[in-house]
Amino acid sequence: MTDIERETMEYDVVIVGAGPAGLSAAIRLKQLDADLNVVVLEKGSEVGAHILSGAVLDTSGLDRLLPEWKSMGAPITTEVKEDNFYMLGEGGGTRIPNFVMPPLMNNHGKYIVSMANVCRWMAEQAEELGVEIFPGMSVSELVYGENGEVKGVVAGVFGLEADGSYGPDTEPGMELHGKYVFLSEGVRGSLSKEVMAKYELSKGHCPQKFGLGMKEIWEIDPEKHKEGTVTHTMGWPLGKQAGGGAFIYHLDNNQVFVGFVVHLNYKNPHLYPYMEFQRFKHHPMIADLLKGGKRVAYGARAISEGGFQSIPQTAFPGGALLGCSAGLVNVPRIKGNHNAMHSGIEAAESAFAAIQSGRSGDVLQDYDTRIREGVIGQDLKPVRNVKPMWSKYGLIGGLGLGGLDMWTNNLFGKSFFGTLRHGKTDAASTEEASKHKPIDYPKPDGKLSFDRLTNVSYSFTNHEESQPCHLKLKDPSVPIDVNLPKFNEPAQRYCPAGVYEVLEGENGPKFQINFQNCVHCKTCDIKDPSQNINWTVPQGGDGPNYPNM
Known part of the structure; x- marks a missing residue:
């Protein structure tokens, strides 16, 4: 101005x-x-x-x-001692041996930290x-x-x-x-x-590609805590619905970082990333670890995933x-x-x-x-071809070809696939709701899984409510007139903080923005299929107040 x-x-x-x-x-x-x-x-x-x-x-x-940095008192003290990778099914999982993983995937010598x-x-x-x-x-x-x-x-x-x-x-x-x-x-x-x-x-x-990362910090039973253990998982519960995976990192003080990533190029607008995260924690392996513990913090953030060709x-x-x-x-x-x-x-x-x-x-x-x-x-x-391979060939095909490509790069210094390109933006990847079945998600039990608004309170988010809404709609009519009939308005689900709601009003459905809940993850700016939401900054000091995320 x-x-x-x-x-x-x-x-x-x-x-x-x-x-x-x-x-x-x-x-x-x-x-x-x-x-x-x-x-x-x-x-x-x-x-x-x-x-x-x-x-x-x-x-x-x-x-x-x-x-x-070590002698300067940096808060970097939990060295990785154990590195695990699991492919999960609904009731169990298969550990993938470390020796099949390319050397660049090795986490030994790295540190589990709160950034x-x-x-x-x-x-x-x-x-x-x-x-x-x-x-x-x-x-x-x-x-x-x-x-x-x-x-x-x-x-x-x-x-x-x-x-x-x-x-x-x-x-x-x-x-x-x-x-x-x-x-x-x-x-x-x-x-x-x-x-x-x-x-x-x-x-x-190439267009930039993104994922949505959600994370909770848990304090768990000391007998189950294994400081320095790193575990990554793929497979259940996402399956063929979306790409992504999870991580469990044991830091100090009996605390565990539990995280879940959903690639935002998923097609089904009925997908509810936050509820996929909550469902993940009911897997027997995860549930056993967290049982008797308590969640102490929650947050979410978009992740850039396009890699070399999207810079x-x-x-x-x-x-x-x-x-x-x-x-x-x-x-x-x-x-x-x-x-x-x-x-x-x-x-x-x-x-x-x-x-x-x-x-x-x-x-x-x-x-x-x-x-x-x-x-x-x-x-x-x-590693430039791993993401496009995953997007094109799915979990198993992408994992196999991506692993092969990383090995050839490691052994021969080149890729036999050249440089693969990313296709559509994540917003354009969203298909119409009529092409997909709605997904029935279990109700959170309040012990391992939690409703969205309760969890948002553990992000310690605060916004001064008299300020302008920082989530700007280019056209206020689009959510109800376009996104609702075509895509069942996915903002209700892709937002990990419950910012967007479709309410029944006197004259039919009404789109409501609860900007006070926003954890500044930017998912709405990325995934809205009409690209109608523009994320801007609220006034300074507002938003989440993450402790040791």
Whole structure:
């Protein structure tokens, strides 16, 4: 809004998002030049509040950034001791021997961590180096320069009227300008979406693919707890309905991370990912582990799954896409935090060199080259065909061919399949409801499985209710007039937080958005078959408050 007067602050580099990518960039910039002015803006109430990840951490990025992290007190102490992989049926499961898995799938030497706590610790290291970090500051707009480059951001707008207008009590926020702006917003960030569209960054690349990851933290019976054990499962309950799988990670203090991922290219709009997760916990193997325990936290987050061929152009005029904003997750390894850190380092080194040579606001083309040809590309390229094979040939065929492809890459340094391409977007993969049978889900028992709204309370989500709804409908008529008759309005089911409801009103069905429940997973922005929902940032400090996710 050009008629709003705002205070302006000048920096060398402005970083949006205090995740592993943004914090790595901030730390590396200060390591290179202590006099650089670097600021990190974080929409969560504190650093880590919006961080949700599995996570088994490959420390290669951290080893490169802070080689002495062990002696520096990093919250990375639970080393993987046992690594299991199961194919589940409804009543049992078959363990797949570790020796058939390609070496890159080995988790020994990795660490089970809370990435929220790792990011809190990284923020402390950044601040000690002189980085300014402002949590509770949503970045709602990009600021463009005279030549169309990104020159800064608008952050800290509070107190908008319910219709989105500026009122007498609105705080207009401030403009933060930088020689370069790094977007490390995580998956499907609103600013990243804007620059990708404006500069056509995805042109010539495959569409990004996504999964929905849901996670609970459980405190279990100490006799059942096996610290350092990592278990991954595939198969039941999803079967042929959708791709995906689950993880069970035993960290310290008798706690277990229980997670479930559903690939968002599923066809059946009746599928209810959250209820698939709840049903999973009733499998005998999982139920026995959790029996007598208690769930202490819940959360959900979209995951980028497109891999190497879906990475967009990562540098744009005035800035760069980092981490999951660029889609750097290694899908078969279920790991992305190491690549997020590597991307932060690469971006910092590219920007530092540019600033040293007197440049600003241009395209950091060498950063994009570093992403594709450096350690990140070397990590992602050998597994690039796993996801498209899974999508095309299903669980068994995709698993067999994907495993073969990873082995040939490992043994011969190349794929006999070349580079397979992704097809439709996840939204376009959704088929009409009339082509599929509804799915009957068991009612949660309140012990192992829980209703959605009860679980959302364990994400400690809060939104100031007088603000405008941050979930924008391009056309308010579409949910009832198009999505309901064609797709049985899947927003009722794909949202893991119960944000969207179809209610019976006086004049027929009514679409309701309970934005207060939103855990910022971005699934609606990705999966809505009409692409009618635009996820934008609420005011700073709102959303989930994850403890040690």
